Amino acid sequence: MHTLIFKTNIQSEQALKELNKLLDNTPECIHWSIDKEDIDKVLRVKSKTNNTTEIINTLNQAGYICEELPD
């Protein structure tokens, strides 16, 4: 299992609900959480693959910022 870390702009309850739907439809995503307290609204995904592109694209297409947070 891989842990993928992203910087996002998910903040409102509405955005969180939408994110929930988006990630539920992403089969390689096993489990995820978001730290809304953090300045970077960090999204943490436990994934079957280490492919970050699909999650970034999914969020970007829905109009959200999503970048991989570098180590």
Place this chain on the structure above:
Amino acid sequence: MRTRDEKKIEAIYKKAMQIIVSDGFDGLSMQKLAKAAGISPATIYIYFKDRDDLILKVAVKATEDMINATLKNFKPSMSLEKGLKKQWENRAEFWLENPLEAKFIEMIRHSHIGEGVFTKVKQEFSSVLGEFVHGAIERKELKKLPLEVYWAIAFSPLYTLIKFHNDGRSIGGKKFKWNDTYMKQALTLVLKALQP
């Protein structure tokens, strides 16, 4: 693939305790911690999902370290005298030699997360110490007392001496430094008080 880096985890735990002890729980943020530990916030998020998760894990680890130190070379079958002596030595060593963890654990105890942390880790601790106390009562080495009264008499004198040492001062601002003679004097009296 990212791999688990024990040195980085160690640094995260230590810096988190330092920040909490100096700035309080609210003074800790993932960004501040990353800066202090010289790592990227992303690295912290590999191991912890948010601030609350981090604080809980750091608290559990500090408490486990304390419990392991307290139970080092201690057997519940020991006599009251031997067992209590070992307990005092172990507790004194831990609380005197790890001032950062000691202060942090005190803060945890007095915070809203305290109860959760202790119920998570104290089970073995309670059963080992419970067995020791019950054995001592059965062998008529220890008076039968309510747990709180036993604990207050058995350990409060020790923690008072430790506190004096950590403050550098005792009553009325008198300078104080720990020494083993004080510990032995106090322990002798405690044993006298606890024996039937």
